[in-house]
Amino acid sequence: MERRKVDVVVMSDLHLGTYGCHAKEIVQYLRSIQPQVLVLNGDIIDGWQFSKRYFPVAHMQVIKEIMSLLSKGSRVIYITGNHDEMLRRYSDIQIGNFQLTDKMVMEINGKMTWIFHGDVFDATTKGSAKLLAKLGGHGYDLLILINSFINWCLRAIGKEKMSFSKKVKNSVKKAVAWIGDFEQTAAELAIEKKYDYVICGHIHQPQKRVIETKNGSVTYLNSGDWIENLTSLEYNNSEWTIYQYDEKQFAATPAEEIRKKLPQLNVVTDEVLMFNALKGGKRMPLATLLKKVAGA
Numbered sequence: 001m002e003r004r005k006v007d008v009v010v011m012s013d014l015h016l017g018t019y020g021c022h023a024k025e026i027v028q029y030l031r032s033i034q035p036q037v038l039v040l041n042g043d044i045i046d047g048w049q050f051s052k053r054y055f056p057v058a059h060m061q062v063i064k065e066i067m068s069l070l071s072k073g074s075r076v077i078y079i080t081g082n083h084d085e086m087l088r089r090y091s092d093i094q095i096g097n098f099q100l101t102d103k104m105v106m107e108i109n110g111k112m113t114w115i116f117h118g119d120v121f122d123a124t125t126k127g128s129a130k131l132l133a134k135l136g137g138h139g140y141d142l143l144i145l146i147n148s149f150i151n152w153c154l155r156a157i158g159k160e161k162m163s164f165s166k167k168v169k170n171s172v173k174k175a176v177a178w179i180g181d182f183e184q185t186a187a188e189l190a191i192e193k194k195y196d197y198v199i200c201g202h203i204h205q206p207q208k209r210v211i212e213t214k215n216g217s218v219t220y221l222n223s224g225d226w227i228e229n230l231t232s233l234e235y236n237n238s239e240w241t242i243y244q245y246d247e248k249q250f251a252a253t254p255a256e257e258i259r260k261k262l263p264q265l266n267v268v269t270d271e272v273l274m275f276n277a278l279k280g281g282k283r284m285p286l287a288t289l290l291k292k293v294a295g296a
C-alpha cells in the first residue's frame with residue numbers, strides 16, 4: 001500500500017504500555033501515511049499506569065513506526081501530556097528532526113495554530129485559565145508546575161493523582177459538562193491569544209468546531225484518542241479533518257500478527273559495570289570516570 005501524503009498529522013492519547021491501547025491499529029495507520037509533520041500531542045507512552053512488565057512487542061512496534069517516519073524525513077514533535085509527564089523534565093530538546101516540548105505554536109498557511117495536551121485544565125478553574133492568558137508565554141509552563149505540585153502533594157498524602165478520567169467517572173452528566181468547559185476554556189484562551197486554531201487532546205473526545213465568544217472566534221480541534229475513538233487530525237489542502245480508523249480500509253493489508261515474545265535478556269544490566277581506560281591503564285567504572293572528568 002502506498003503511503004498517503006499528509007501535510008500535518010496530530011495524534012494524541014495512544015497510552016502505550018496500557019491494556020487499552022490499540023497498538024495494532026496505530027501501527028497500521030502509521031504505515032499508511034507519510035506526513036510532513038507528525039505531532040504527538042501527549043499521553044503517548046503511559047508512565048502512570050504501566051506496570052513495568054507490560055510493554056508488548058506491538059507497542060514497541062508503534063515506536064518503531066514513529067522512528068521509521070523520522071528516518072523518512074517526517075518532522076516529529078512530541079508534546080508531553082500528564083501520563084508522560086516524566087518526559088517534561090527533558091522538554092525543549094531537539095535531536096535532528098525530533099523535538100520534545102510541552103506546547104507549541106505552528107503557523108500553517110498563515111493561520112496561527114496553538115497545540116497543547118490540555119491536562120493543565122485538570123486542576124484549573126475558569127478563573128485561573130483567564131489569569132493564565134494574562135501571564136502570556138510563561139503561563140502554560142507555570143500551570144504545568146502548579147499541576148505537578150498538586151499531584152506531588154496528593155501523592156505525598158497517599159492520594160491518587162488528579163486526572164480527568166477520575167473526575168468524570170462519577171457521572172455522564174458531569175463528563176458532558178466538563179468536556180464543554182474544557183473546550184470553552186481552551187477556546188477562550190486561544191481567542192485572547194489571538195490564535196486561529198487551538199488543538200488539544202487529553203479528554204478523548206474528537207472534535208472540530210468553531211467556538212465564538214464576545215471577544216472573537218477560534219476553531220477548536222481535538223485529536224481524540226486511540227483507546228476508544230481511534231482518531232487523529234489531518235491537515236491537507238488547507239483544511240483540518242478528523243480521521244477515523246476503519247478496519248475495512250486495512251482489510252487488504254492486515255498487519256502481521258505480532259505474537260512473538262521479546263527475547264529474554266541474557267545480561268543482568270545492574271551487574272554490568274562499564275570500564276574505561278584512564279591514564280596509566282587504571283580501570284575505573286565509567287560513572288566514576290565521568291564524575292572525575294566533570295570535576296576537572
Ligand SMILES: [Mn+2]
Pocket residue numbers: 042043081082083117119201202203
Ligand atoms: Mn491526558
